[in-house]
Every structure is written in structure tokens, then in C-alpha cells.
Amino acid sequence: QVQLVESGGGLVKPGGSLRLSCAASGFTFSDYYMIWIRQAPGKGLEWVSYISASGNTIYYADSVKGRFTISRDNAKNSLYLQMNSLRAEDTAVYYCARRHSSSLCFDYWGQGTLVTVSS
Amino acid sequence: EIVLTQSPGTLSLSPGERATLSCRASQSVSSNYLAWYQQKPGQAPRLLIYGASSRATGIPDRFSGSGSGTDFSLTISRLEPEDFAVYYCQQYGSSRWTFGQGTKVEIK
Numbered sequence: 001q002v003q004l005v006e007s008g009g010g011l012v013k014p015g016g017s018l019r020l021s022c023a024a025s026g027f028t029f030s031d032y033y034m035i036w037i038r039q040a041p042g043k044g045l046e047w048v049s050y051i052s053a054s055g056n057t058i059y060y061a062d063s064v065k066g067r068f069t070i071s072r073d074n075a076k077n078s079l080y081l082q083m084n085s086l087r088a089e090d091t092a093v094y095y096c097a098r099r100h101s102s103s104l105c106f107d108y109w110g111q112g113t114l115v116t117v118s119s
Numbered sequence: 120e121i122v123l124t125q126s127p128g129t130l131s132l133s134p135g136e137r138a139t140l141s142c143r144a145s146q147s148v149s150s151n152y153l154a155w156y157q158q159k160p161g162q163a164p165r166l167l168i169y170g171a172s173s174r175a176t177g178i179p180d181r182f183s184g185s186g187s188g189t190d191f192s193l194t195i196s197r198l199e200p201e202d203f204a205v206y207y208c209q210q211y212g213s214s215r216w217t218f219g220q221g222t223k224v225e226i227k
Contacts, residue, residue: 035216045156045164045207047216059214095163103170104211105154109163 002026002108004096009113016086016117022079022096022110030054030074033099035106036081038092038115048094049081064090086117121146121212125219131227138195140222142208147188152211155184155193158221159204167206168193198224 008020020036036048049070050059058070069082079096093114097106122145132138142153150171156164166175168184171191181196195202203226208219 044220045209045218047218050216061215097163100166100169100175103154103173104152104216105166105169105209106164107166107169107175109165111163 002098004098004108004110006094006096006110006113009094009115011116011118012086013119014087014117017082017084018086018115020081020083020094020096020113020115022081024077024079024098027098029072029077032101034072034079035097035099036070036079036094037097037106037109038090038094039112040089040092043092046092050099051079083115086115088117091115091117120215121148121210121217123208123210123217123219125206125208125222127222128220129223129225131225132198133227134198134200136198138193138198138202138224140193140195140206140224142186142191142193142219144189144191144210148191148210148212150187153184153186153191154209155182156207156209157202157204158207164207195224200226 003025005023012018033052035050038048051070067085071080093112095109095112097109100107124143126141153171155168158164172184183194205221205223207221
């Protein structure tokens, strides 16, 4: 069955860096576009970054552009999010999700990893 | 950026009742790119509806989606105890995605 497992979250000081990982299994990872979506405590959902199956097409939300970098390693079935210059407003649960094969929505999600930016 | 506004913010209903949730877009959205998710506390969102009206794999037929242009809706024909949750609509356009702020369906 499809599984997405995020890791790498934790407590970091403002201005610090963190690298999130998402390990995929149960499907052909290299065939699918992937996304990072976050949810601040008690708030709604916000897309962060999106990457094509090959890694050649990448989009970022304006709120993270220039600070976050998405990447993937299809040989390792893994998705990454390098987060630099972190701010308090980046505090959230970060989910990786798989793009649906027929639409621009997301059919499988990981359980999420919490990133807390605080001094 | 397209803004999605969901209403009502909270819907208080009893099991067995019908729920109708609204999602209004600030500009026209392609029906192909409108989706609905369910989220329960402490869990990741779950895809319910894609392409405005197609049920995702394993979603019961009491869930249905409709609409076009700027007005979309999610209907739960008869609420089951496990349906009490927060529901989000989501759209894609111009290389970005936006979500509505959510509608909480709570037990009356």
C-alpha cells in the first residue's frame, strides 16, 4: 500500500535551518509529482512547494521562495525540503503528499512532521 | 491568487442529517482542478472529491460534489458518526494551489 513517512522536524531557532525528508513506498515514486503542504497549529492548509516526477519543474509559494528548496532522489524514493532562514511563521506540521494521477490534487498524504521555530 | 471562501464556518448537525458545504472562488476555477478533503483531529487530510464531482478511491457514495465556475459544494447525504470533521476545498491555478479556510461539521 502507498506510504509516505516524513521525518526531520523539530525545534529550531529563528534564522536556523532544517531538512525534512519524506520516504515513499508502495508505488513507483519516479512516476509521480509530489508536494509539501503545511498547517500551522489550529490553522488551515497552505501549499509550500511542488516538484515534477523528474524534478525538472518546481514551484514555490511566495512565502517560502528564496528560503526553501525542494528536491527528490528517485533512486532512494525520497522527497526533501531544505528550509533555511526559518521564521516563527514557518511553525507548522509539514506534510508530503502525492499528486493524483488525473488531477492537480493530492491523493496520499504522510502523517506529517512538526517544525517549531522559536527562540 | 484565487481565494476560496468556505461557508458556513461551522455546521452543527445530527447523525443521519444532510450536510451541504459551500466553497466560493474569487474568480472562475476549472472544475478539473477543484477538490475536497476531510481532516480529523491529529490526522492528515484525506482526499474525498476531485475534478469537482469525482469520488476518490474508497470514498462512500454518500459524499458528492458539484458546481462550476466560482461556486462549488460538497454534500454528505446522511451523516455518519465518522463524518464529523473539518472539510477543506482546494483549487489549482497559475502554478499555485489554494485552500479554503475549512468548514467544521460538528455533532449537534
